Amino acid sequence: MLDQFLWGFFPYIVLTIFIGGHIYRYNHDQFGWTTKSSEFLEKKSLRFGSVLFHWGILFVFVGHVMGILIPKSFYDAIGISEEIYHTMAIGFGIPAGVAAIIGLAILVQRRLTVKRIRLTSSKADFLVLFLLAIVMLTGLASTLLNVDSKGFDYRTTISPWFRSVLMFQADPSYMVDVPIWFKIHIVAALSIFIVWPFTRLVHVFSMPFRYLGRSYVVYRKRMPKNHQL
């Protein structure tokens, strides 16, 4: 029953809130859509913490895409063996995870000990850090406990489950025998997706990519409504 809920219904609740929440937030809180940068208040430890965390998490994200979203059959087809895949995953994944965790630790420490940061923090800021810490610690723990890949293969359990969710044919049976660390990791990650639209995390969707293709000089039309090409 719990399995049915956690791996059958819950992801869709999360997805609904995640997507709907972002649309709602974007439409109703334009000025709250921000990274809430606190660099103005403290720079030194942010420089290390933020860079380590963000680059770390980026690599971790790419790793997740490679391991979860892309099916094992794809790798088999292009000739990447289980062994090579695993070596690559561990070789890149652990340093990236460690970097992100160190970064996060610095950020947590900074938020707690620098008075002006602490006083300007909202509860949501602490909540985000807390959830991130759980997700990342459980994620790294799962990876480390699974170094030799002899016992458990997430590419045959978690990955198909995840893809089944995305295909709206969620199959909780994939998840029944997954070790507890992975389960905590997944539930915590889903929790982050729930709070995501309502926290500073929305900044993930505000990467300034347009900037790359923009002309040097930009004229903004005064009356965009009446514009006709």
Next chain:
Amino acid sequence: MKEKSPLFKRLKYVKPIERHANDHSEVTYGDRDWENVYRRRWQHDKVVRSTHGVNCTGSCSWNIYVKDGIVTWEGQKLDYPTTGPDMPDFEPRGCPRGASFSWYIYSPLRVKYPYVRGVLLNMWREALKEHKNPLEAWKSIVENPEKAKRYKQARGKGGFVRAEWDEVLNLIATSLLYTVIKYGPDRNVGFSPIPAMSMISHAAGARFMSLMGGPILSFYDWYADLPPASPQIWGDQTDVPESSDWYNSGYIITWGSNVPMTRTPDAHFLAEVRYKGTKVVSISPDFAESTKLADDWMSVKQGTDGALAMAMGHVILKEFYVDRQVDYFINYVKQYTDFPFLVTLKKQENGQFIADRFLNANDIGRKTTNGEWKPALWNDKTNTFAIPNGTIGSRWEDKGKWNLHMVDEETNESIDPRLSLLGIEDEIVTIQIPYFSHEGNQILERAVPMKKVQTETGELYVTTVYDLVLANYGVDRGIGGNVAKTFDDAIPFTPAWQESITGVKRELVIKIAREFAQNAIDTKGRSMIIVGAGINHWFNSDTIYRAVLNLVLFVGAQGVNGGGWAHYVGQEKLRPVEGWQTIAMARDWQMPPKLQNGTSFYYFATDQWRYEDTPVGQLVSPLVKEARYQHYADYNVLAARLGWLPSYPTFEKNGIDLYNEAVASGAKTPEEIGKYIAQQLKEKKLRFAIEDPDNEKNFPRNLIVWRANLISSSGKGHEYFLKHLLGTTHGLMNDDKDSLRPEEIQWRDEAPEGKLDLLINLDFRMAGTALYSDIVLPAATWYEKHDLSSTDMHPFIHPFNPAIEVPWEARSDWDIFKSLAEAVSKLAEEIGMGPVKEVVATPILHDTPQELAQPLGKVKDWSKGECEPIPGKTMPQIHVVERDYTKIFEKMTALGPNVVKAPYGVKGMTWSVEEEYEKLKKTLGTVSGASVANGCPDISEAKKVAEAILTLSSTTNGRVAVKAWESLEKKTNLRLKDLAAEREEECFTFEQITAQPKTVITSPAFSGSEKGGRRYSPFTTNVERLIPWRTLTGRQSFYVDHELMQEFGETMATFKPILQHKPFKKNRPEIEGKEITLNYLTPHNKWSVHSMYFDSQPMLTLFRGGPTIWLNKDDAKEAGIQDNDWIECFNRNGVVVARAVVSHRIPRGMAFMHHAQDRHINVPGSKLTNNRGGTHNSPTRIHVKPTHMIGGYAQLSYGFNYYGPTGNQRDLNVIIRKLKEVDWLED
């Protein structure tokens, strides 16, 4: 059309982008709504001109911005009339304090509702249930010792509950009327300072109190801002140049004045004038903000400025009077000072002499009226004695001789006054001059040329003031005496002598003195000294001031634009003075108001008089055998008895009962009643209240405080206030077991605690006074009412306008007192109170013929049988005043008929304002119906009051100004009205000054001229138009000959060291580790104006956010204190806890605690009192000086805020040590 959602608008990724210029530019059609946020940031619905009614003399004009019904911010107004093409303008005026004011309106400190302490309100409600008559109900509380103690002890301990306006007003009215009937109207007292900062609000309460017969207390002297030297020298309260006149100066000394900090909006003139080449010298112990502007800095040891000034005077006299003569100086001092006047010399047993009193017309055999009041001089043209025009005797003769023309008033012969008798002397004699020092007072033996005068009563010896002054300064004129051969002789008062006292190098003193005088020669007197609180808050500040002011007189700088003194200490010029005083003192209905000098009142009311321990005898001149009294309070009793100072509560009996007694004994007219009172006093059947201040019959019962923060800000001797006046928990570590005992006052072993029945406070913020009050009434802020403000720093009158309606249940001060008047009248009606008559005593007043009451400055005490008690002559004037308490409201809200019927004017001038009164009936409308005010102009609203004041005053109504000048023309036989004639048609209206500031019209109410855009400088009309000063000689005084001045050795300028004060006499708390004893000074704060703004968040963020005390780094090291440590600072008067600010900016030996650091922000506890540390005033108390109590004698006659003892508090030391444990007492 429905707005597209932001997300939808954003989704245009596939639309083609319009590009130009080879793709260098593009046009976007994105959402621009976000820009509106920035656009709206500075949008507003309304802008209103108002100002800040704060005690800072700024009077800056501000725009108040309102958005969505909320005051959002304020901005400086920039439309002041120009000062002319060659001068910087006044704009912009303002400072960070004022710029942050709007914070208060919606702050947690805002008083929103009427509050009464719960314990009192419950008692009152219960008592009302039991008693039908409210007065009986009130009696059942205040006359019940247990109940009274219960609510009095709760003062300052929270427990406020909201109450309804009607209920509170009824409670106050009951207490007021109960007191009137039981103890007398003069037991209800009102206190509000500095009318100029919001004059309608001040007038509201003052008018109410005056109609009630309650005294209002002075503040200028109580704040120790009044410089008694000014009345002594000039017969003028204080008159100073506006700040733009600094720009006319050629040489400026800032002496104990921190212009950038305390005159922030004006400081730019001081910075700018330096670009013209003007030299600026700073005289200040610490490296003050003003020191940064200076070319030379004289770091003088605090409180020794008098020595420095005497030495500078010595240099100027020696080099510019004796060694060579400067025509400009000689002509100036001959015409405008008392230098040529003759002083009699008293021969001592050893053949030496002592300077005594002025030689007068009677002495030289003139048969004339007021002969004793006409000092004489020697006319070189006729080689005889002469009496010049302009003496105070001629002032009150009204023969048109009161002017400064140098002619003999009787013979009309032209006079060339002789400065020195040297050359025509009969003999060179030795004169004894008192000298004061911590090493023991001495007698200096100096030489003067003396001439003998044969009079009807025998031979008199005389010399001139000039000869006396040269002798006093120890200048060598080659006639012997113990004088200085060179500046390096270390005898009083040379530059070498002062070195060991002040710590300033003699070379610097000589240099600055020479430059100051030389600049005056080069610029015809444009040498200026800006004096400030740094030298004004001492016990002997008047001697410091006289030594300093002598410098500007020596060099002919006074009465010259860009020259003279500039005293910026609490002085705020109330420009429309006649209209204001008519309304504020309710002179339109009745005379006289009861104008009590604040210091004496608080000295007795808080029982600080019980704790004196330095006998007066230690402070008097070595030339007198002993002091008249050993206790300061005895002098105050003398002053009350002889009509020198007011004294309310006056008699130990209710003035109403006294009237009835007098009538019962057969007296009918006011004169007969006066005689009856005099007889009763003489036979000691009637005593003054001041002779028994601790008798419950003589307590002040109700104290209403508005526009002021008395408890915590100006209440020097804070813990004495708490203990004796309020009767609540206090931190006093002093006792009166072995203090000095007075002779004239009944000593009661048991000192009373909790004298006041009610402390009532009107305020918009919960500051110290409100927290200790029984009742707090919510007042409107400066952005919520109509009012007027003016200052001495600029010549404009600014309006207050409401930007928003008064929020919550607050009301403007005018409306509060109006509703209080209504409550009193209603209650009086209810209890069937008919009209009553009251005996009222007033002191002998300056600027009235009474100032000729007590001739020759001799003290004649009727209680010692030295003369008869004659009201208005040897004792206070006695009046009979009728009061009908049912009519208070009707009178309060209408401008009464006495505006026209009674004499109208100011400073001894009177004229008619009948035209203006008729005009007001039309512009304001009249009251109609069954009212005593039927047909009178309606002044029920503050704005109407403002219009009435503007119409009735000579500075704001050209026609009135011309009439005032005509009145003075008659007195002086001078042509003067051209000073205002060109503006005769102008009459300021409230709308006009709201549209743009207007420069006031030149009026004889003040001594300077604004004619033709001229910058205001004091006494310029005296100098240029030959209007006499309102002094004994009619000139500026170097010599003041009153007997009490002789007793204290202050007939001339001299140096007096600061009092020697020990933090503890006995019962000193145990020494815990390192500590240091420092002189405790409480100068102005950079981030507040007194206590205002100290508790505002915007200002608290600027510096450490709570109480601080500054001390020198080496002193701190000695006491083991580091920067930002919590310290306790204490002496027998109390303890204050603060953070240490350790700085090299402060010299060793002193501690700065900027006032007024109120106690409701961040104050931890102290183990010394087991209570929170006190306020900046906890370690202080006042020291009253007997010479400030002189009265009944020419310029030394009483005027409200004009003369009276100052509430000085600087001559004190404290122990400072690190706080062992910072306990916030929060468990």
